[in-house]
Structures are given as C-alpha cells and as structure tokens.
Amino acid sequence: MGNFFSYPYVDIRMAAPVTIVDSNKVGDVSLVQVQPRESPDVGDKRNHWIVVIDVAGESTSEELIGWQYHLGADPKTHQVKFLQSRFEYHRDTTFITDIIHVGRIANEYHANMPHHWVAGLTTVITQWYDAFTDVGKKKWSAKVNCRTFASEVIQKLGLHFPNDLPFSGGIE
Numbered sequence: 001m002g003n004f005f006s007y008p009y010v011d012i013r014m015a016a017p018v019t020i021v022d023s024n025k026v027g028d029v030s031l032v033q034v035q036p037r038e039s040p041d042v043g044d045k046r047n048h049w050i051v052v053i054d055v056a057g058e059s060t061s062e063e064l065i066g067w068q069y070h071l072g073a074d075p076k077t078h079q080v081k082f083l084q085s086r087f088e089y090h091r092d093t094t095f096i097t098d099i100i101h102v103g104r105i106a107n108e109y110h111a112n113m114p115h116h117w118v119a120g121l122t123t124v125i126t127q128w129y130d131a132f133t134d135v136g137k138k139k140w141s142a143k144v145n146c147r148t149f150a151s152e153v154i155q156k157l158g159l160h161f162p163n164d165l166p167f168s169g170g171i172e
Contacts, residue, residue, distance in 0.1 A: 015085065016067065016115035016119070017055065017056035017115060018113075020056050021056050023057055024057065025054050025058075026056060026057040026107060027054065027104045028053070028066070028101060028104050029051065029052070029101070029103055029157060029159060030051075030053075030066070030099050030100060031100045031102050031154065032049070032050045032064065033165070034050065034096050035048075048070070049146045049150040050150070051069045051070065051150050051154060052066040053121060055117050055118050055121070063088065063089065063090050063091065064088075065088045065089075067084065067087065067118050067121065068084060068086070069121075070150065071133075071145065071149035073139070073140035073145075078140040078141075079140075080133050080138060082136070084125070102154055102159045102160065102161065102162070103157075103158075103160070105158065128152060128153060129149070132149060151163075
C-alpha cells in the first residue's frame with residue numbers, strides 16, 4: 001500500500017503508472033475524507049480532504065488507486081504545503097471515512113500515457129495551489145485549508161464540489 005502522507009515533491013517518474021489498466025475508469029475523480037493519524041504534514045485534525053484522480057484506471061471495487069492532491073500544514077507555524085503522491089488504499093481502511101465520486105475528467109493531452117498525465121496535472125494543480133495560497137505565503141485558516149483547497153481543485157477541474165461536507169478541524 002502507498003504512503004498516505006507524502007513529501008511535497010515526489011519523483012513522478014518513479015511512482016506514476018505507465019500503462020492503462022481500465023480505460024473506462026481513467027479520469028475518475030474522487031473526494032476522500034480521512035481521519036488522519038497525527039503527522040508532521042497535517043497536524044492532528046478531526047478530518048482531512050484529499051482529491052484523488054485515477055489516471056490509469058487502476059481502481060477496483062476493493063481499492064481506490066490514483067494520484068492524490070491535498071493541502072497540509074505545519075502544526076506549529078500553520079504554514080500550508082502542497083502535497084501530492086500516489087494514493088493506493090483499500091476502501092475499508094479504517095482511516096478512510098468517506099469516498100465521494102465527483103465525476104470524470106478527460107485526458108486530452110496525454111492519452112494512454114498516465115505518467116505524463118500525472119506530470120501535467122501536477123504542474124497545473126501546483127499553479128492553482130500557488131494562486132490559492134499566494135505561493136504558500138498564506139497560513140492554514142477557515143479560508144485556506146484542505147477542504148477549501150479540495151473545493152478549488154474540484155471546481156477548476158470543471159466538476160461540482162458537494163458543499164454540504166463537514167469542514168476540517170484546526171491544526172492543533
């Protein structure tokens with residue numbers, strides 16, 4: 001299984017899939033709510049929101065697999081950080097509390113090359129992070145947190161973010 005909370009810069013060439021498994025699932029976008037363990041990247045929060053994009057159609061009824069994008073913060077300084085890495089977890093993992101399929105996006109530029117698509121998505125979403133956080137200068141707050149960042153990403157992907165989801169807890 002994958003590393004749940006990763007470092008912000010993952011070598012995509014080593015971790016991203018290179019072949020398509022199921023073309024009917026490529027581009028599926030899920031919003032995942034987790035009850036994270038305390039970690040240096042997210043602190044000790046009540047829940048955490050992650051956007052997962054299945055770039056190669058690898059997910060099954062048992063496992064959610066894709067590339068994850070989310071916002072973390074240093075628990076002492078509240079300085080936000082962009083986190084991205086491979087996501088590979090059994091759907092019944094105890095810390096996953098909800099998985100919401102929010103839609104599907106098309107791989108218009110890197111068809112049949114999921115590793116290139118991950119690189120392209122990560123470049124674009126990093127630009128969205130920079131705009132959202134003023135290049136990381138903003139601190140974790142009611143307006144800048146994992147839920148609001150997930151909403152931003154989902155909407156910029158052209159999908160609908162379910163607004164009735166609970167907010168994240170603070171950085172303790």
